[in-house]
Amino acid sequence: MAKIEELKTVMKDSGMTVVAIAEKSGIERATLYNRLSGVGDFTADEIIGLSKALHMTKSQRDHIFLE
Numbered sequence: 001m002a003k004i005e006e007l008k009t010v011m012k013d014s015g016m017t018v019v020a021i022a023e024k025s026g027i028e029r030a031t032l033y034n035r036l037s038g039v040g041d042f043t044a045d046e047i048i049g050l051s052k053a054l055h056m057t058k059s060q061r062d063h064i065f066l067e
Contacts, residue, residue: 002035002042003064007050010064014054025049 011021018036022029026049035042042050042065051061 003067004036004038007064008036010054010056010060021050021053025053
């Protein structure tokens with residue numbers, strides 16, 4: 001399970017809106033909102049898209065999504 005609160009912090013620090021992050025990461029807006037609400041788990045493609053859109057380091061990504 002992803003560390004949602006830490007992901008939200010990274011998203012907020014990016015200065016982008018959730019809609020902009022969804023578009024930039026290739027995730028449907030509704031799907032991103034669902035994931036942030038704890039509905040379903042992030043897929044590998046979603047993790048990759050978010051990592052790129054938010055310019056996460058590999059250690060940040062692994063900490064949030066894989067630990």
